[in-house]
Amino acid sequence: MARLWTGMMDDNEEGSSSAAQSAQDEEQQDRPEGLFRRIIGALSPNDTAEDAPDPDPAGSAVLFSRGMINLRRMRVEDVMVPKADIIAVPDTIEKRDLVQVFRDSGMTRLPAFSGTLDTPVGMVHLKDLALSHGFNGNTTEFDLGTMLRPLLFVPPSMPIGVLLTKMQTERRHMALVIDEYGGVDGLVTIEDLIEQVIGEIEDEHDIDEGQNWTRETPGCYLALAKTPLEEFEAEIDLQLADGEEIDREEIDTLGGLVFVLAGHVPARGEMVPHPSGAEFEVVDADPRRIKRLRVRLPGATVGQGGRAAVPSQQAASG
Structure with a gap:
């Protein structure tokens, strides 16, 4: 009887351990970073989402899986901001004018160029400007060159899933699209790419783009x-x-x-x-x-x- 009871306790302990491990795995999957893991996982050659039948179209999981297919189907040229609509600043800009461009555009990142946009020299971040020269901090002499961050340069034919992985790996949020002659063809942000999977992302500063x-x-x-x-x-x-x-x-x-x-x-x-x-x-x-x-x-x-x-x-x- 003691052996039987001991065996039952061992079985219960193993079952409890398995249940705890299962709950921990589920908790790991529910964490916020799981979104990126699922997006990057969709790029695996073993992914068969394109061949799987569509379940109930009303489910959010279905909408998400359909968006995942865009990572392979869509190219950078499909989502980029065209050159004519890029808001950029020259590397000779003064601090007052740079602040005004940030204020008028509502952007937090702006590409900087030397002479023309076809000669980009980097990207300036609003946070870098604020931390160095904002909050009543006027002691540091303004030097745009010291604040410039590197940009990614990508071809228009690159699949957006490949670019998303590259951006995540190199911790870059902006890339310039370069044409066959080396000129700037467009601009794309990591937000543009993620929106192709989960839909439009809007914050407090976004306006109704459909209001022409x-x-x-x-x-x-x-x-x-x-x-x-x-x-x-x-x-x-x-x-x-x-x-x-x-x-x-x-x-x-x-x-x-x-x-x-x-x-x-x-x-x-x-x-x-x-x-x-x-x-x-x-x-x-x-x-x-x-x-x-x-x-x-x-x-x-x-x-x-x-x-x-x-x-x-x-x-x-x-």
């Missing part, structure tokens, strides 16, 4: 130049690309329409009339492209300073 325009007053809009022309036409119930001087097949955005009407890249503050009687005011532009526009429809009342009579409550952001 805002109505300041009846008949007056502030719009991004990249606003799709057809969507804006539907909003104002007016065809802007119909006319002998305008070829609709060659125009996709409001900025493209204004460029065609002006015959050149208009400068900030320039007024470009439309045959319908509407007017386009260039609110923001650089020598290469238009960024923001104010659109006044025919019949809209205009107050002092060229703006609509009712003050604006909201502005589009570029």
